[in-house]
Amino acid sequence: MSPIITPDFVQRKKIAIIGAGIAGLGAAWALRKVHDVTLFEKRDRLGGHANTVDIDYDGQAIAVDTGFIVFNPLNYPNMVAFFEELGVESIDSDMSFSFALDGDIEWSSNGLGGLFAQKRNALRPSYLGMLRDVLRFNAAAPRDLESGKLNGLGLGHYLLQLGVGERFIRNYLLPMGAAIWSASEDEMRAYPADAFVRFFQNHRLMNMSRPLWRTVKGGSREYVNKIAADLEGHIRMAEPATRIERQAQGVSIQTDSGSPEHFDEVILACHSNQSLALLGDADTSEQELLAAIPYSPNRAVLHRDPSLCPKRAGARAAWNYCRDDADGPASVTYDMNRLQGIDPAKPLFVTLNPHRAPDPALTFGEFQYDHPQFNTAGLAAQRIFNQVQGVRHTWFAGAWLGYGFHEDGLRSGLRVALRLGGQIPWAFAEGDVSGGSWGKRPFFTDPALVAAE
Structure with missing residues (x-):
C-alpha cells in the first residue's frame, strides 16, 4: 500500500491539469473537492486511449472499444477500486494469444487444441523444441532476475546467453512482447531484460495460472462519462494548452482561447514529448528525463476482414500476431x-499497424494511438523522475511513468493528486501487487494483456 501521506490541512489552490486521458481524469477526480481544478483537453472528447466508437454493422448499432479494452483485479487494483466507486459494470473477457506465419506455422494458447491447431506441429522437432524452450525460459528467467544476472542486458542479449532457439525467440517470445507493448521485434530485442521478466512475473505469464480479465460493459466510455459527470464545470474540451511558463508564485498557461491564465500548480498528464514541448523554460533535468522516454505512433484499424487472422479456426484467439512471411512486417489483430x-455472428476486429490493409469495403474506421517506447535509459529515467516532481509548481503524470498501461496512467495521476492533498476512498496501491482472482489453464502462459494502450 501507499507510503504517501496526505496533510490534514490543505490550502486551496488553483490547479491546471493538461490532458484528459486516464492520468488526468484520475488526478482531477481526486483533487476536485479540495482544490479549484481546471482540466484542459485538446480534443473534443475525453478519455485518451479509452475510445469507444459506434458503428452500423448491417443495420445493427454496435459500440466497440478501439484503444483500452481490458483489465484485471490482480494488476489493476486502483482501476478496479475506482470502477467500484464509480459504479462501473464489467463483464468477463476471453483472453488468449495466437501466432501465425502465412499458414505455415499457427498456434494459439487455447489449450492443447490451440497448441496443436496444426496437427503436424506434433511431429515437428522445431516446434516441439520451441515448447521446450518455453519451459526453459519460464524456469530460468525468474532465477536470473533474482540473482541480478539480467541487470544492464537487453532482452536479445539475454536470450542469446540463455541459448534458446530462434523459433522460440521469433515465433513465441518476441511476438508476445511486441503485441503487449505495441512495438517492433527489433525494439523488443533492445528492451531491458530485467524489466521484461519482472513484468512477465507480475502478470503471471510464466506459469499455469492467469488473471481473470474483465472489460467494461458498454465500452470504456462508460467510466469516462461517469468521471466527467463528477467533474462538471471543471473541464475545458477542445482547448489545447500551447505554452507553459513557470513563475515564482505559480505557472502561466497559454491556450488557443486567449490570454495566459495563472495557476498555483500544473499537472502535465500528457505524453512525455508533449510535456517537453509545452515547457518553454524546461531545465536540463526536465529535458533529459522527458526525452528519455519517446513515443511512437500506431495505426489502429476497425474492420470485419477475417483475412488478418490465422487461417485455421482452432488457431484463432483474442490476440492474433500475424506475418505473411518470416522477414516481413507483422501486425496484431484483436x-x-x-x-x-x-x-x-458479426465478426469485428481491431488491427494494430496492419501488415496489409483490410478490405476497404469491410473497414469501419482508423485511429492513431501513440505508445511509449522503453529502453534502458528510459527505465533509468523513471527511477529518478521524482527529483523533478513538484519543482517550480510542475508535476508529471502518464502511463509512460510505468509500463505504459491504463493502470500505470491512473496510478501516476493519483500519486500526484495525493501529494497535493487529493482524496480517494480506497487504499492507494503503489507499484506491482500480488493477489486477486485467478483461474487455471492447461498451458504454459497466457500472454494477452491490455489492448493497445
Whole structure:
C-alpha cells in the first residue's frame, strides 16, 4: 500500500491539469473537492486511449472499444477500486494469444487444441523444441532476475546467453512482447531484460495460472462519462494548452482561447514529448528525463476482414500476431467478439499497424494511438523522475511513468493528486501487487494483456 501521506490541512489552490486521458481524469477526480481544478483537453472528447466508437454493422448499432479494452483485479487494483466507486459494470473477457506465419506455422494458447491447431506441429522437432524452450525460459528467467544476472542486458542479449532457439525467440517470445507493448521485434530485442521478466512475473505469464480479465460493459466510455459527470464545470474540451511558463508564485498557461491564465500548480498528464514541448523554460533535468522516454505512433484499424487472422479456426484467439512471411512486417489483430462479448455472428476486429490493409469495403474506421517506447535509459529515467516532481509548481503524470498501461496512467495521476492533498476512498496501491482472482489453464502462459494502450 501507499507510503504517501496526505496533510490534514490543505490550502486551496488553483490547479491546471493538461490532458484528459486516464492520468488526468484520475488526478482531477481526486483533487476536485479540495482544490479549484481546471482540466484542459485538446480534443473534443475525453478519455485518451479509452475510445469507444459506434458503428452500423448491417443495420445493427454496435459500440466497440478501439484503444483500452481490458483489465484485471490482480494488476489493476486502483482501476478496479475506482470502477467500484464509480459504479462501473464489467463483464468477463476471453483472453488468449495466437501466432501465425502465412499458414505455415499457427498456434494459439487455447489449450492443447490451440497448441496443436496444426496437427503436424506434433511431429515437428522445431516446434516441439520451441515448447521446450518455453519451459526453459519460464524456469530460468525468474532465477536470473533474482540473482541480478539480467541487470544492464537487453532482452536479445539475454536470450542469446540463455541459448534458446530462434523459433522460440521469433515465433513465441518476441511476438508476445511486441503485441503487449505495441512495438517492433527489433525494439523488443533492445528492451531491458530485467524489466521484461519482472513484468512477465507480475502478470503471471510464466506459469499455469492467469488473471481473470474483465472489460467494461458498454465500452470504456462508460467510466469516462461517469468521471466527467463528477467533474462538471471543471473541464475545458477542445482547448489545447500551447505554452507553459513557470513563475515564482505559480505557472502561466497559454491556450488557443486567449490570454495566459495563472495557476498555483500544473499537472502535465500528457505524453512525455508533449510535456517537453509545452515547457518553454524546461531545465536540463526536465529535458533529459522527458526525452528519455519517446513515443511512437500506431495505426489502429476497425474492420470485419477475417483475412488478418490465422487461417485455421482452432488457431484463432483474442490476440492474433500475424506475418505473411518470416522477414516481413507483422501486425496484431484483436478479436473484439472474444474480448468484449460482441455477437460472434458479426465478426469485428481491431488491427494494430496492419501488415496489409483490410478490405476497404469491410473497414469501419482508423485511429492513431501513440505508445511509449522503453529502453534502458528510459527505465533509468523513471527511477529518478521524482527529483523533478513538484519543482517550480510542475508535476508529471502518464502511463509512460510505468509500463505504459491504463493502470500505470491512473496510478501516476493519483500519486500526484495525493501529494497535493487529493482524496480517494480506497487504499492507494503503489507499484506491482500480488493477489486477486485467478483461474487455471492447461498451458504454459497466457500472454494477452491490455489492448493497445
